[in-house]
Each structure stands twice: as structure tokens, then as C-alpha cells.
Amino acid sequence: MVKPKSDFDRIVTKEGRTPVPASIRDVAQRAGVSVGTVSNVLNRPEEVSSESVQRVNRAIEELGYVRNDAARKLRGGISSTVGFVVLDGQNPFYTDVVRGAEDEGTRHNIAILYGNTDEDPARERVYLDLFEEQQVRGVLIAPYGDIATRLQRLRARGIAAVLVDRFSGDGRFSSVSVDNVMGGRMAVEHLIEIGRRRIAFVGGPFDIRQVNDRLAGARVAAENASRPLEIEVIATQAMTVEQGAAAGARILARPRRDWPDAVFAGNDLLALGLLQSLIVEGRMLVPDEIAIIGFDDIPFAAAAAVPLSSMRQPSRMIGRTALRILLEEAADPESIARRTVFQPELVVRRSTSG
Amino acid sequence: MVKPKSDFDRIVTKEGRTPVPASIRDVAQRAGVSVGTVSNVLNRPEEVSSESVQRVNRAIEELGYVRNDAARKLRGGISSTVGFVVLDGQNPFYTDVVRGAEDEGTRHNIAILYGNTDEDPARERVYLDLFEEQQVRGVLIAPYGDIATRLQRLRARGIAAVLVDRFSGDGRFSSVSVDNVMGGRMAVEHLIEIGRRRIAFVGGPFDIRQVNDRLAGARVAAENASRPLEIEVIATQAMTVEQGAAAGARILARPRRDWPDAVFAGNDLLALGLLQSLIVEGRMLVPDEIAIIGFDDIPFAAAAAVPLSSMRQPSRMIGRTALRILLEEAADPESIARRTVFQPELVVRRSTSG
DNA sequence: TGAAAAACTTGAATCGATTCAGTCGATTTC
DNA sequence: GAAATCGACTGAATCGATTCAAGTTTTTCA
Numbered sequence: 001m002v003k004p005k006s007d008f009d010r011i012v013t014k015e016g017r018t019p020v021p022a023s024i025r026d027v028a029q030r031a032g033v034s035v036g037t038v039s040n041v042l043n044r045p046e047e048v049s050s051e052s053v054q055r056v057n058r059a060i061e062e063l064g065y066v067r068n069d070a071a072r073k074l075r076g077g078i079s080s081t082v083g084f085v086v087l088d089g090q091n092p093f094y095t096d097v098v099r100g101a102e103d104e105g106t107r108h109n110i111a112i113l114y115g116n117t118d119e120d121p122a123r124e125r126v127y128l129d130l131f132e133e134q135q136v137r138g139v140l141i142a143p144y145g146d147i148a149t150r151l152q153r154l155r156a157r158g159i160a161a162v163l164v165d166r167f168s169g170d171g172r173f174s175s176v177s178v179d180n181v182m183g184g185r186m187a188v189e190h191l192i193e194i195g196r197r198r199i200a201f202v203g204g205p206f207d208i209r210q211v212n213d214r215l216a217g218a219r220v221a222a223e224n225a226s227r228p229l230e231i232e233v234i235a236t237q238a239m240t241v242e243q244g245a246a247a248g249a250r251i252l253a254r255p256r257r258d259w260p261d262a263v264f265a266g267n268d269l270l271a272l273g274l275l276q277s278l279i280v281e282g283r284m285l286v287p288d289e290i291a292i293i294g295f296d297d298i299p300f301a302a303a304a305a306v307p308l309s310s311m312r313q314p315s316r317m318i319g320r321t322a323l324r325i326l327l328e329e330a331a332d333p334e335s336i337a338r339r340t341v342f343q344p345e346l347v348v349r350r351s352t353s354g
Numbered sequence: 355m356v357k358p359k360s361d362f363d364r365i366v367t368k369e370g371r372t373p374v375p376a377s378i379r380d381v382a383q384r385a386g387v388s389v390g391t392v393s394n395v396l397n398r399p400e401e402v403s404s405e406s407v408q409r410v411n412r413a414i415e416e417l418g419y420v421r422n423d424a425a426r427k428l429r430g431g432i433s434s435t436v437g438f439v440v441l442d443g444q445n446p447f448y449t450d451v452v453r454g455a456e457d458e459g460t461r462h463n464i465a466i467l468y469g470n471t472d473e474d475p476a477r478e479r480v481y482l483d484l485f486e487e488q489q490v491r492g493v494l495i496a497p498y499g500d501i502a503t504r505l506q507r508l509r510a511r512g513i514a515a516v517l518v519d520r521f522s523g524d525g526r527f528s529s530v531s532v533d534n535v536m537g538g539r540m541a542v543e544h545l546i547e548i549g550r551r552r553i554a555f556v557g558g559p560f561d562i563r564q565v566n567d568r569l570a571g572a573r574v575a576a577e578n579a580s581r582p583l584e585i586e587v588i589a590t591q592a593m594t595v596e597q598g599a600a601a602g603a604r605i606l607a608r609p610r611r612d613w614p615d616a617v618f619a620g621n622d623l624l625a626l627g628l629l630q631s632l633i634v635e636g637r638m639l640v641p642d643e644i645a646i647i648g649f650d651d652i653p654f655a656a657a658a659a660v661p662l663s664s665m666r667q668p669s670r671m672i673g674r675t676a677l678r679i680l681l682e683e684a685a686d687p688e689s690i691a692r693r694t695v696f697q698p699e700l701v702v703r704r705s706t707s708g
Numbered sequence: 709t710g711a712a713a714a715a716c717t718t719g720a721a722t723c724g725a726t727t728c729a730g731t732c733g734a735t736t737t738c
Numbered sequence: 739g740a741a742a743t744c745g746a747c748t749g750a751a752t753c754g755a756t757t758c759a760a761g762t763t764t765t766t767c768a
Contacts, residue, residue: 034748070427071724111484114468241657303595305659425754
């Protein structure tokens with residue numbers, strides 16, 4: 001076992017300073033006040049005379065004091081970390097959501113414990129365990145499996161949870177997401193508006209709630225059209241670029257007259273894969289032969305060779321809002337769960353302006 | 355101030371269970387042993403009789419006991435979190451590196467505190483402060499500014515640090531990176547090999563070490579060519595898709611005969627931006643008129659409309675290795691800093707096979 | 709059989725921030 | 739002038755896991 005102290009001593013002798021982490025007691029001594037006063041300066045400066053505040057702050061400065069979050073947590077004070085369990089860390093959409101949470105976090109001096117599950121329920125559990133051990137202030141989670149009971153247990157331990165990008169069936173937890181049904185509907189309405197009739201939905205697996213919702217919305221649009229139409233479903237095993245390209249290849253393998261003239265992809269990764277595959281003999285079929293619209297509006301959508309139309313999610317805003325709600329709930333355990341739903345926004349680019 | 359306990363009580367009465375977090379003392383009582391024994395079961399089961407191990411484990415199971423990491427940390431035990439400060443969280447390359455660190459982390463039951471600095475030295479400092487407060491086991495950092503002194507201070511507090519994707523000038527800290535000079539050289543050698551002569555480097559700002567190194571390597575290749583050539587430098591303000599597209603626009607604005615016939619982009623984001631911009635009147639200039647090679651081989655490189663040649667970095671491996679070294683150093687403060695350098699690998703795709 | 713060694717177990721002390729009942733003066737009130 | 743009020747400060751007790759010197763039981767072997 002390493003003894004940090006002895007290491008510090010070693011450094012002391014070497015550099016002549018005293019880098020043994022200063023405790024609140026050291027600060028109190030140097031400032032000539034009690035530990036209680038130092039703690040008050042740290043936490044409720046308004047209750048301390050300005051003279052004491054100054055002296056304490058000077059001592060803190062001189063000693064390079066840094067608060068020990070472990071001790072703070074232990075005594076029952078609240079933790080200054082929040083866990084974020086992400087479904088697919090590789091997807092820029094989630095990167096953006098995390099970024100939003102981060103932004104809000106730094107404003108409250110909160111750090112984010114990050115966990116990427118890659119749609120693996122086992123990893124999901126591992127991270128929730130880890131976060132429980134850490135006694136985080138709360139957990140943001142873009143869930144894959146069914147974690148209601150797990151979250152319930154965390155709550156019993158005083159750890160709040162907010163669902164991201166999805167809501168809980170029973171409404172027992174707050175959530176921040178986008179109206180996926182509406183998004184699906186708007187996407188397909190747009191395709192119909194630009195005159196497409198043979199519309200396909202590419203996406204899957206359908207046990208991912210978001211996928212289902214987007215398809216459902218697409219169907220609503222199809223039925224409500226002045227001349228109703230059918231949505232063909234081309235199922236994929238995942239929402240990745242590779243799967244998108246594979247789906248594209250399957251489309252191209254059909255006789256020409258069976259091609260759809262527009263595809264609504266379950267997310268932008270799929271759409272990018274499709275885009276890549278829809279080049280025949282150096283000619284890009286998008287948007288003239290086949291229009292494509294995606295979902296999420298990740299940064300790469302605009303940057304694609306044929307800039308991609310997409311349903312924009314306010315991803316950073318989702319992250320920020322989720323963290324804000326989480327902090328509120330952590331502060332007030334009596335608070336009632338609420339659902340926050342943002343509206344997606346249609347972003348038209350070249351892939352659907354043929 | 356919220357009193358978690360009272361909330362638990364409320365739940366107790368509601369659900370009839372006792373979700374007050376069980377402590378090691380509760381476990382000891384239930385198992386009929388002392389707290390010391392429970393702690394031993396948790397930390398050195400080989401020193402405890404198998405009967406006790408069983409009883410303790412049963413009690414743990416029954417009570418739903420979860421170790422309190424704060425208490426553990428406080429007593430001087432080691433923390434089970436590690437901080438990771440990332441230069442550009444939006445860049446899939448770093449996402450991958452984090453993923454690698456995560457993989458290694460879960461093997462050691464370690465969670466990652468994540469901080470994205472977006473090349474902002476102020477944020478860099480904020481995160482290092484936060485991590486210090488958390489008393490993390492160590493810090494992985496892809497640094498932007500000069501943080502030698504800051505890291506030195508962390509080290510004095512017993513917090514190890516490993517640089518990622520870059521090494522420290524004075525070699526006082528371990529680092530895991532790729533040989534950027536070699537990568538730049540290989541990229542340009544490849545361009546020369548496919549018969550290109552008017553080669554440009556797109557990248558910047560040059561106070562990012564990696565950029566400098568890659569350019570330096572490119573120049574070595576240019577000088578060593580059988581017929582030496584000059585590398586034109588097209589400077590960008592950042593390594594983003596937008597900047598890449600802007601650089602592309604500047605190239606297209608020139609008279610045709612002043613175009614380069616190949617571009618080595620400082621990273622894949624720039625390359626993708628370039629790719630996007632190099633479509634003139636629906637015709638893709640890549641690779642016939644202008645070949646492009648990037649750096650990093652992010653997943654989107656292969657998925658681009660014209661699949662992008664790139665210098666692959668073993669990004670996950672970098673993350674895993676960095677974390678492994680960090681843990682070793684955290685365990686042994688006497689250990690000496692070492693530099694780990696991986697070789698990049700040339701991945702040829704259509705953007706350079708004209 | 710008895711003594712020494714080995715194997716386990718115990719429980720008080722410890723880490724550092726927070727809290728809160730209580731102390732101390734100074735000021736105000738009646 | 740005594741009592742009440744107020745503001746500022748104090749410091750012992752607390753949280754839970756770990757450690758380790760000391761204690762107890764079991765095993766080993768002459």
C-alpha cells in the first residue's frame with residue numbers, strides 16, 4: 001500500500017515546500033479561527049464577518065487548500081458529481097448531449113462521470129453500480145434496457161435520475177426528450193411535399209423506443225397525405241453507418257423500378273451510410289433518384305458530400321435541461337416527475353431538394 | 355438542506371422495506387462478525403476463513419450493501435475514479451480514445467470523470483481543479499495549453515497524470531501518443547507514390563503540437579523524394595470540418611493551374627470538409643483532380659461519399675494503454691515517466707486511388 | 709501432552725468537512 | 739440596570755471504510 005504522505009514528505013525535502021494537502025484544520029489554524037468558521041466561509045460566507053472571510057481566504061490561498069470532496073460527501077453533504085450513462089458514445093448526437101450537460105455542470109461546479117454502454121444492458125448495470133458506489137448526486141441516462149427497478153433502487157438511496165432521449169412508461173422519472181413521433185411525421189410530410197410517393201423507412205431494431213416512435217410518426221404522415229401512401233420498412237440491426245450502407249446495397253440490388261424515391265432514415269448515421277452506398281458508376285443518386293432525410297442533425301450531416309436533410313434535435317439543450325432538472329430533483333426529493341419534450345426542427349439541405 | 359435519511363424513512367413506511375443504505379457495520383452485525391472482518395472480506399478475502407466469507411457475502415446480498423467510496427477515499431484508500439480531460443470531445447478520434455480508456459477502466463472497476471475543454475485553457479484549469487477536489491486516482495489529459503506546473507502540483511498531491519496524444523517536452527510525465535512525424539511522412543510518401551507533385555498541407559493552428567509534427571513529417575517526405583518538392587501550407591484556424599471546407603473554397607477560388615493535385619489534411623475532420631467543398635458543378639474532384647489524405651482514420655472517414663484515405667491511429671489502444679500506465683504509476687509513485695509511441699498505419703481508400 | 713506457530717478475528721483510531729448546541733460580547737429593550 | 743436579543747464564533751460529534759496492534763482459536767510438531 002502506498003502511503004501518500006511519505007511521498008509528499010519526499011517531495012517536501014526535495015522542493016522545500018509543504019505540499020501535504022492542507023486540511024480545513026490547517027486553514028483554520030493559519031487564519032486563527034475555528035474549523036467551523038472556515039467551513040462557514042466556504043459554504044455560507046454571508047454569515048461570517050467580512051474580516052474573517054478575508055483572513056480565511058488568504059489562508060486558503062497561501063496553503064493551496066482544496067476541499068476534499070470525499071469528506072464532504074461522507075458527512076452527508078451532497079456530492080458534486082453526476083453520472084451520465086450513454087447509449088452510444090460513438091454517435092455524435094450523444095456527444096453533443098453530454099456536451100450540453102457538461103456546460104450546465106461547470107456552472108454548478110459539477111463534474112460528470114461518464115459511461116458508455118454501447119447498447120449492452122450488462123454494461124448499463126455495471127455503470128449504475130459504479131455510480132451508486134460513488135454516491136453521485138444523480139444519474140442522467142439514455143437507457144437501452146428496462147432499468148425502472150434499478151433506478152427505483154437508486155432513488156431509495158437518495159440518488160435522483162433523469163431519462164434522456166426517452167421517457168419512462170410509468171412516468172415515475174423525469175425525462176427530457178424530443179417528440180419523435182412528431183419528428184417522424186414532419187420528415188415524411190416533407191418528403192411528400194417535394195413530390196415523393198414511394199417512401200421507405202430505414203431503421204431498427206424496433207425494440208429501441210425512439211425508432212418505433214419515428215416510424216409511427218412517418219405512418220401518420222403517410223395516412224394523412226391527400227393521397228395516402230404506404231411506408232415500406234427496411235429493417236436494420238443497428239443504427240450505424242455500416243448498417244445504412246448495407247440497407248442501401250439491398251435497395252440497389254432490386255430492379256430499378258422497385259426502388260423507393262425517398263428514404264427516411266432512423267438517424268443520421270444510417271442516412272450517411274445510405275448516402276455513401278447510393279453512388280452508382282460514379283453518379284450520386286441523391287437527391288434526384290432517391291431523396292434522403294435523416295434524424296438528429298449531427299454535425300456530419302451538414303458536412304456530407306451531399307449535405308443531408310435532417311430532423312434537428314436540440315441536443316445540447318437536451319443535455320443542459322436534463323442536468324438542470326436532475327439538480328432540482330436532487331435538491332428536493334419531494335418533487336414530482338415531469339416530462340420535458342422538445343420539438344424537432346426540419347432542416348432542409350440538398351439531399352431532399354432535387 | 356435535504357436530509358436524505360428522512361426521505362428514506364418516508365420510503366420505508368411506504369414500501370415496508372428498509373432502504374436506509376446499509377453500512378459495513380450493519381453487514382458485520384448481520385453476519386455476526388466484526389467490521390474488520392467485513393472489510394477484509396471485501397479487500398483481502400484470502401485472509402478470511404471461507405465460512406466468514408460466505409456469511410458476510412450473504413449479509414451483503416441480503417442488505418443490498420454497496421460500498422461507500424467516499425468513506426474509502428477519505429481513509430486514504432485509493433479512489434476508483436480517474437479524470438480524463440479531452441481537447442475536443444466532438445472529434446470522434448477522442449471519443450474513441452475515451453472508449454479505450456473506458457474499456458480498460460471497467461476491468462479495474464474504475465469510472466471516468468470526463469471533461470471536454472474545447473481547446474480552452476480556462477476550462478482545462480477548471481477541470482483539473484475539479485478532479486483535484488475529487489481526489490481522483492489519476493488524470494489522463496490531452497492537453498492544449500501548457501500545464502506542466504499544474505500537473506506537477508497534482509503529482510505533489512499524489513495524483514498521477516499521463517499525457518495522451520502528445521508528450522511533455524521535459525519528459526517528466528508519461529505519455530501515450532502516435533508518431534506524428536512518421537505519420538506525416540508516410541502520408542506524403544504515399545501521395546508522391548501515386549504520382550502527385552503539387553502537394554499542400556491543410557491544418558492549423560500551429561501551436562498545436564500534433565499539427566506541427568505532422569507537417570514536419572510531410573516535409574521530410576518531400577525532401578527525401580527522388581525529385582524533391584515543396585509542401586504548400588494552407589493554414590486553418592482550427593481542425594474542424596468547417597475550416598476544412600473553407601480551405602477547400604480558397605483552393606477553388608484560385609486559377610485552375612494553381613490548384614494542388616493532392617492535399618494532406620491535418621486530421622480527418624479537415625479532410626471531410628475539404629471533400630465536401632471539392633464538388634464543382636456536381637462533379638467530385640476527388641480523387642482525380644485532387645487526392646486527399648487525412649489523419650486519425652475516424653469511423654466517418656471510411657463512410658464518406660468518397661471514402662477517405664487516412665493515417666490510422668490505434669485510438670482505442672491509446673486510451674487503454676494510457677489508463678493502464680496511469681494505474682501503474684498511481685500504484686507506484688517512484689515509477690519513472692515513460693513515453694509510449696505507436697506507429698500510425700496508412701489506410702488507402704478511394705480518395706487517393708485515382 | 710504442551711508449547712510454539714499459524715490462522716483468524718476484533719475494535720478503537722483515523723481520515724476531513726459539516727453541523728449544531730452552546731459560548732461570548734455587544735447592543736437593544738423595557 | 740437587568741433582561742432579552744443578536745451576531746459571530748467555537749469545537750465536539752458525526753459520517754463509513756480501513757488499518758493494525760492486540761487478542762483468541764486452531765494447528766503443528768517435538
